[in-house]
Amino acid sequence: MKKEIIRPFTLCLILFVLHDAQAGSLVKIDGSSTVYPVTEAVAEEFQAAKKGAIRVTVGISGTGGGFKKLCRGEIDIANASRPIKSEEMTSCREESVQYVELPIAYDALTVAVNPNNTWVTSMTVDELKKIWEPAAQGAITKWNQIRSDWPDKPIKLYGPGSDSGTFDYFTEAIVGKAKSSRGDYTASEDDNILVQGVASDVNALGYFGFAYYEENKTKLKAVAIDTGKGGVLPSRQNVDNGTYIPLSRPIFIYVSKQGLTKPEVRVFAEFYLKSAASLSTAVKYIPLSAVLYEAAHRRLDQSLLGTTFSGYKPGSKIETVIAEKPRL
Amino acid sequence: MMSLKTTIQMNKRFDALFAILGLLSLLVGLTTLLALVVDLFLDGADHLSWTFFTSFPSRFPEKAGILSSWVGSSVVMLVTTATAVPLGVAAGVYLEEYAPKNWLTSLIEINIANLAGIPSIVYGLMALGLFVYQFRLGQSIQTAGLTLALLILPIVIISTREAIRAVPATMREASYAMGATKWQTTRDHVLPYSLGGILTGIIIGLSRAIGETAPLITIGALTFIAFLPHAPFSSQFPFVSFEWLEDPFTVMPIQIFNWVSRPQDEFHLNAAGAGLVLMVMVMVMNGLAIAIRYRFRKKIKW
Structure with missing residues (x-):
């Protein structure tokens, strides 16, 4: 036996x-x-x-x-x-x-929205800060609070958990202080969950590494980052020539x-x-x-x-x- | 007369209602499980090929395989079995046959039952402190095997005791009456009769251990390994080598987790394939446990 x-x-x-x-x-x-x-x-x-x-x-x-x-x-x-x-x-x-x-x-942190989101094409760092800073918790909940011509619809946020280096870098680059972020968003250490979340909800906005955007281009729409010289999309070329700031790391x-x-x-x-x-x-x-x-x-x-x-x-x-x- | 009839009718209706409710409850669990299995099978089945089993992890999903992880899982299980089985069976036999029935024994018994319910991550933390840093066993196959052995030890002890308890006292008394010592009785009568139950417990313990991830991540299981452990036999004297015990390792659940978190869809399909393999491994082990129990029950005639 x-x-x-x-x-x-x-x-x-x-x-x-x-x-x-x-x-x-x-x-x-x-x-x-x-x-x-x-x-x-x-x-x-x-x-x-x-x-x-x-x-x-x-x-x-x-x-x-x-x-x-x-x-x-x-x-x-x-x-x-x-x-x-x-x-x-x-x-x-x-x-x-x-x-x-x-x-x-380099990795280019990518801010992405749903492809059916017709209103967002680019955002400024200040607008992103307004969404993600700790003071936004419970206060910024609708798209039209960011720009008045955006629709009166809820914003659904997706981002990495607080143990991730991506979270550290994004908060430092956007809010100005590492690890300083609102807490009332869907957080996951698995970036695929974030991609899925943004891909299935027209009101969603999320951020994750460039590779996750590249592999899911058809399901997502990248948001161009505007630092005063017009919107810049995350791409190999824009990271190379140094225009995709501050989110390239x-x-x-x-x-x-x-x-x-x-x-x-x-x-x-x-x-x-x-x-x-x-x-x-x-x-x-x-x-x-x-x-x-x-x-x-x-x-x-x-x-x-x-x-x-x-x-x-x-x-x-x-x-x-x-x-x-x-x-x- | 009329009211009795309605009471009976009402009770019968409740009876039928409960049968339907019970069936529905059963179906909720079963269909969910079935849907998961079918989904895993549809996603993963085409990935199962000879190369999938014989390739190392790779950045190309189509070239990536589970060789290092299934070998890792197998050798870790080998160490676990070699440690948990002798320790657990001996402890179970001692508690049931030798230990005096006093408060100390009952305290030990209660604690073993409690140990079986401790979350596995706690074992991982303990192993990190004890095996990795105190005993300096490294983040190696031996550490992993010992950790999982501790994890399933309570299961083995408890099932050994239950199996031994099922042996009727008259068998022991008959043996003593023939002049046998306690050890002779245990070796020649109690253990053979309870072997079916003991083996079942061991296999159920092992099939729990093979799916464990948390304690192994805690002690430092790796994700990318593109080589196998050292061979246990060498061409020089003394021909047997234990170098493999100190090798780094990865296991199936960690490989699956890594693939699931990758951006490429093809990797997710690989993960489904590997999940299927792991599930089949666990099912085969459980099937073996049932088969063993059946055969032993048939053989015993009291």
């Missing part, structure tokens, strides 16, 4: 035997779910290029979780959808963990100094920067300019430790920030 239970397990064991044992070098990565698709694509290509000689693991524990693990020395690379915060820098200092900060692509990987002493981690980081342009496009993110990738490469080559992006103000020019002197 025992045989019946043991048999499936024996099968698994046989499978392992058929599968040859691999070399021991391992690159451990963890952190943001936003950066995950890019890192996954790089890891996939990297392992194919190295024929499995170097093993890469990628986890999802959120940007904050990734930094925690990086500062405890548990991982080699942290995925981050926002720059490191000063509290996180302090905890890294306490554990004497140092890191190289590498921007790898750089995303990062942080490579630990201890990790960089291992050749496999350094080789992986170099491979990452080399392939980031093509692979970020493949997973619907927006690549940085060649100049920025070169600057990132220099940081890696010289093992330039520390951050220049911590405290990054949405909309500031990334070329100048990357040239600053990094601090730990």
Whole structure:
């Protein structure tokens, strides 16, 4: 009788035997779910290029979780959808963990409405602020409260939960203070839920990462962001030429100094920067300019430790920030 | 006379009414479940192919597969079984056959019953503190296996005790009368008679463990792994290797969760396929439990 239970397990064991044992070098990565698709694509290509000689693991524990693990020395690379915060820098200092900060692509936060919404084509930052600031809670509930010629219909809001880096960045860029937002909206950590919500309700408005808009273009209508020079839609071109502000944001990987002493981690980081342009496009993110990738490469080559992006103000020019002197 | 007739008629009507109500209640649960299963099947069935089982996760939905996650789930279950079964059965036998009936034993019994109701995330938090940081077992297959073993230990203990309790006292007395010791009685009579119930409990425990996500995320299960654990056998002496216990891992529910949260629709279909596989795995395990119980019941003749 025992045989019946043991048999499936024996099968698994046989499978392992058929599968040859691999070399021991391992690159451990963890952190943001936003950066995950890019890192996954790089890891996939990297392992194919190295024929499995170097093993890469990628986890999802959120940007904050990734930094925690990086500062405890548990991982080699942290995925981050926002720059490191000063509290996180302090905890890294306490554990004497140092890191190289590498921007790898842009994400364009997209404000979207239902395709049957005929009245909205563009919005100003002030209008978005009026909808999302904490004071709007319970007060701003109708479209005509934003612009008087918009219809007297309820606004249904959809946005990410407060643990997400997307939420941090949007509130900072629109309301002016990170994590400061109204609370009476439908929140979900799963962006697909937000897409579904906006796609099924003509009065809905929501925001999420660019990739979720790109994949659901037929079900959504992007709102152009007007900063005084006319509405700008989220697109690769508009992020590239720097007009889609303040909602385009750089995303990062942080490579630990201890990790960089291992050749496999350094080789992986170099491979990452080399392939980031093509692979970020493949997973619907927006690549940085060649100049920025070169600057990132220099940081890696010289093992330039520390951050220049911590405290990054949405909309500031990334070329100048990357040239600053990094601090730990 | 007339009033008696109406009373009976009214009662009969209530009887029929309740039968309809009961049937409707049953249908609500069943149709929902059936709709879910059918929906999962329609979405996921075309994705089930040989390559789906033999490919690693990938950024291309059509190339992505569940190899690392089903292997991960299987080896974690292997560690769980190897830990929970001896511990749980031994504890159950001790409590039922050896333990003196005093307040300490009843306190332990009550607490085991309580443990079975503790949310799984609590086990994950405990395992993170104890196994990962205290014992430094790492975020590895062994940690995951031990965590899930703790999770199902109460189920195994309780079902072992129930199975043993079902063995009539006369069987034990007959054995003692022949001069057998307590251990001989347990080994040769009590355990064989209760094996069906014990195995059923073990399998039901394991089929709960295989769907668990929360405790494994807490201890650091990974999402992208494109390699298998080390082989348990090596070509050099001593030919058996336990390196795989320390390997990082992912499991089926985590792979499904990851695919569901991706923007591309094709990934959602992959998730449905993987969900179907997981469901079949659980159903096969439950089916096995029923089959075992049936065969053992047939064999026992008192």
